Amino acid sequence: MRRLLSYLRYFKKKVIIAFIVLLIATGADVLGPIVMKIFIDNYLTPRVFPVQPLILLGFLFIGLYTISALFNYYQVISFQKIALNIIQIMRVEVFSKVQHLGLRFYDQTPGGSLVSRITNDTETIKDLYVTVLSTIVNSTVMMIGIFAGMFFLDARLALICFILMPFLLALMWVYRTLSSKIYRVTRVKLSQLNAKLNESLQGMSMIQAMRQQKRLRREFGEINNDHKKAMLKSVSLNSLMLRSAVYSVYLIGLMMILSFFGIQSFDHVVKIGVLYAFINYLDRFFDPINQIMQQLTIFQQAMVSAERVFGLLDDQRLAPVQQENKHPAVREGRVEFRHVTFAYDGKNMVLKNISFTANPGETVALVGHTGSGKSSIINLLMRFYPIKQGGIFIDGQPLTAFSDDELRKRIGLVLQDSFMFVGDVADNIRLSHEELTDEQVRKAAEFVQADSFIKKLPKRYHEPVGERGATFSSGQRQLLSFARTMAQNPKILVLDEATASVDTETEEAIQTALSKMRKGRTTIAIAHRLSTIQDADQILVLHRGEIVERGTHQELLQKGGLYFNMYQLQHGKGAEERSSAQ
Known part of the structure; x- marks a missing residue:
């Protein structure tokens, strides 16, 4: 991950600008429920409707959401452009490395597997930059902003939500641990599929001539079936660990907040605006959590793909190169x-x-x-x-x-x-x-x-x-x-x-x-x-x-050794006499 993030150094200024825009958009998002809380508690509940303050409040609310929409659009586009530029750099690096690898590497690496690394694996890493990183950054900033808004409204309620964080982090850790093994198998099987496909396409004339279609279809089917089983395991894991588990934690948080307000209502008046803002914040808090958990699927695939791509970039089986500082020229050709x-x-x-x-x-x-x-x-x-x-x-x-x-x-x-x-x-x-x-x-x-x-x-x-x-x-x-x-x-x-x-x-x-x-x-x-x-x-x-x-040809024939035997096999027993006559 550290190595993947290191590619951001090529676009420092653009990343900083995009991040500032993201902070502004998040701030506007967080302030929206607070403005609504002020309207509910200060004007709606006491049924006081002065025109000028309400107009200002309405314009402020609309302005905040307009800023949020425009700035979120800009930061999403910016992060996507940065991501696509990074993948362009990475693909050029991978292709350049392939050009400098020695034949020893190609002797030991199936062509289809190599194509899979250069195309499928880099495409998966592209999804990491384009989707995952921007989502994680956006969601993390949003969560921090929501926590700040919660503490502003009521520190006790914010601490209740803060208690849920260890459970969410534990869910992420368990999901990462289990899914990494599954996705490593899926990438390997996909690589084997490409290798078998490449072999079949290159040898199609021989396959048809020797009637090997059934055997190749069976072997391809077995690898494809293994790939399907690995994908089904990932689907089962995603179904259990993503929406279901996160939603359960959300319900626990919702019950804790409602219980807090319910207990408070026995002794104090509950402010509807604060309740609205907290429920709104809770929804908004779990929305980025859900997004991050859903992106963990792509994240794990990208980590496995990055491992394979960086393994290729770090491969030391390079083609032999010049080892001396001299620069001689080939003049005679001895x-x-x-x-x-x-x-x-x-x-x-x-x-x-x-x-x-x-x-x-x-x-x-x-x-x-x-x-x-x-x-x-x-x-x-x-x-x-x-x-x-x-x-x-x-x-x-x-x-x-x-x-x-x-x-x-x-x-x-x-x-x-x-x-x-x-x-x-x-x-x-x-x-x-x-x-x-x-x-x-x-x-x-x-x-x-x-x-x-x-x-x-x-x-x-x-x-x-x-x-x-x-x-x-x-x-x-x-x-x-x-x-x-x-x-x-x-x-x-x-x-x-x-x-x-x-x-x-x-x-x-x-x-x-x-x-x-x-x-x-x-x-x-x-x-x-x-x-x-x-x-x-x-x-x-x-x-x-x-x-x-x-x-020479004549000298070797006269020796009557291996060359003589090879010549006889190619030209018949009378070859020596014919050659001597010539």
Whole structure:
């Protein structure tokens, strides 16, 4: 709560002004019953009706309620604006934090759960600022004002009402304790619902192909049922602890006040105006109590949501960043791995003592069975994960010495699954690099031979691209990804099975482009089809995280080892003879 309130520091002046307006509105509210008490006891009961004092009293009464209405309107609007601005700041903070979290975080966090934190949880916190805090502040000030009015009328009666406060505070404490456990379960179950929904939508083609609709429906139904049970518990608790319990305390207070006046009437004349004012104050006193108790539902949900959001903001699984004050530049593109050992979880090693050098202009290919560590080498070179044993160097400088901008600008990455952003073709090639002209974008597309299919599109470079580029073929998306990479003119080229998703005709075009792209650049390529890397300067064969063989295509075939066996499996028993004949 203290942390949530700390966001108010951005709007100190506005909060102070809104609070002053609230005090004025509350003062006007509190004075209303006192004016009515004066009218009843001084004029109505003795049946004395002088015109001028009554007119003044009437104008005062109307004026107080007009001030109350106008100032309450202004303070509600002010607090709501402050609340919405705070949530805007918080959402930007959360989104910015997500951008800086490392892939290690995403490996361990379901996407749907993360979306739930950024959307549902921040929305619940917004309700806290917009509804709860303004209500609590307003109601608390009103209660203090009502107590002041009660003490002004009769200190003994005010003390009777004051006795009820411990019971109300106890009710709030019990409700908070019980509801926090229930709402924590509901938020977790809602997060699981989003995660299951996200998984189902992304894998819908596989779900339908494998006829998994019933299983997914059953699993979704079970989580949904758990969420419903938690919500029903909260409904039962709210029904018991909110209106019913508070109304019982109100009735006790009403009986105490009426009993007090009844006992007094045996010996003294009871002033009807004072009785009216106290009953009016009692109603007004329990109205903010009811409002606060009803807002405790949102308050508890917001506390649980804030716990989850702040947990995300405080997460230390950040992406690796520059660790030295030097600012070296990637000039030649020489890549060197020196005795690199790595484990994603810190225990199970996926890379063991990896050492190799890729010189400028050379192509180093990484081959091996699934799980051999090829992608892990790429992930470490891209500095997606931190390494604790060994070192990676570019042009003789440690990877940790380079800034993110320098690395991302000088290392071009093409993945097997090309990601397209919503926008148009030119936007997806240019991305955020506004300095790239339309001519540079076109030349990049021509360089990788993507221009041939772009020219056939109705709007060419302004053709809309939907979510993930669903309207384009996998080959077209890959060509656009190549163009995007070449537009930056990188010194180091990283290819993660870049031709796996394209047809034979497109692959030939890409291979032609690749031969031009590799000139003057260090290229590190993961390949499953060995035919695509036969001209590599060096081929590293990985097995269970270790380099077991290295050499050129012909050298490895002559060794008759793991590479030879992989090549035979892909090309048949006569592969070696055909390769030698070539």
